[in-house]
Amino acid sequence: MSEKTLWKPTFTTRKRDDLTDAEARALICELCHHFYQQGWASGTGGGFSVRSGERIFMAPSGVQKERMMPEDIFVLNMDGEVIEPPQTPGLKVSACQPLFMHAYKLRNAGAVVHSHGMYAMLATLIYKENFVISNQEMLKGIQGVGAFDKHEVPVISNTAYEEELTDSLEEAIKAYPKAQAVLVKGHGVYIWGRDWMHAKAQAECYHYLFEAAVRLKQLGLDPSRGGLG
Numbered sequence: 001m002s003e004k005t006l007w008k009p010t011f012t013t014r015k016r017d018d019l020t021d022a023e024a025r026a027l028i029c030e031l032c033h034h035f036y037q038q039g040w041a042s043g044t045g046g047g048f049s050v051r052s053g054e055r056i057f058m059a060p061s062g063v064q065k066e067r068m069m070p071e072d073i074f075v076l077n078m079d080g081e082v083i084e085p086p087q088t089p090g091l092k093v094s095a096c097q098p099l100f101m102h103a104y105k106l107r108n109a110g111a112v113v114h115s116h117g118m119y120a121m122l123a124t125l126i127y128k129e130n131f132v133i134s135n136q137e138m139l140k141g142i143q144g145v146g147a148f149d150k151h152e153v154p155v156i157s158n159t160a161y162e163e164e165l166t167d168s169l170e171e172a173i174k175a176y177p178k179a180q181a182v183l184v185k186g187h188g189v190y191i192w193g194r195d196w197m198h199a200k201a202q203a204e205c206y207h208y209l210f211e212a213a214v215r216l217k218q219l220g221l222d223p224s225r226g227g228l229g
């Protein structure tokens with residue numbers, strides 16, 4: 001019986017195409033552990049994927065994301081096909097696989113976060129249609145967005161199986177070129193960035209904005225105006 005390899009914090013400053021295989025695998029484990037602590041990946045939900053060149057690293061499906069090890073990670077090509085299965089037997093690739101691939105292909109993403117964060121889920125329910133917010137300093141953290149811009153994030157309907165979201169997620173990514181995220185009603189959010197550091201920062205800013213919107217709504221203020229006016 002082989003010993004499992006404990007992941008260690010990578011402390012890497014490499015961001016994307018020069019990431020080594022070992023760093024990419026360790027980063028997924030480290031960041032999934034971190035995202036679990038944020039409440040974004042409880043109950044085996046959520047996920048994270050990172051890219052180095054044409055190699056896509058992805059977590060397996062239905063596992064405890066905070067306890068993953070480097071040998072549990074799948075490697076896929078840019079067509080979404082598994083080119084290196086994990087050493088750990090019996091694992092299935094993430095149900096998010098086709099959704100992550102859309103962000104890689106349509107937006108040239110370097111990493112993608114899927115979160116089941118409570119405020120991301122609640123934020124999908126406080127508007128009739130899409131999520132809208134403005135007049136928030138943290139908007140500056142979203143690529144290409146200013147603090148006073150009205151920023152819109154598409155909300156798509158949930159489906160019984162995660163992979164069935166593929167077509168509507170693709171349409172939403174194409175229809176909202178300024179958004180770095182797509183929300184899924186009563187479910188959570190997909191957020192991407194040009195590399196893993198950028199994706200992590202985008203995810204943190206978006207989660208702040210989702211929580212701000214829910215709390216503004218609770219205060220009787222209009223989140224689409226950032227609580228002003």
Ligand SMILES: [Zn+2]
Pocket residue numbers: 045046114115116162187188
């Ligand atoms: Zn999900």
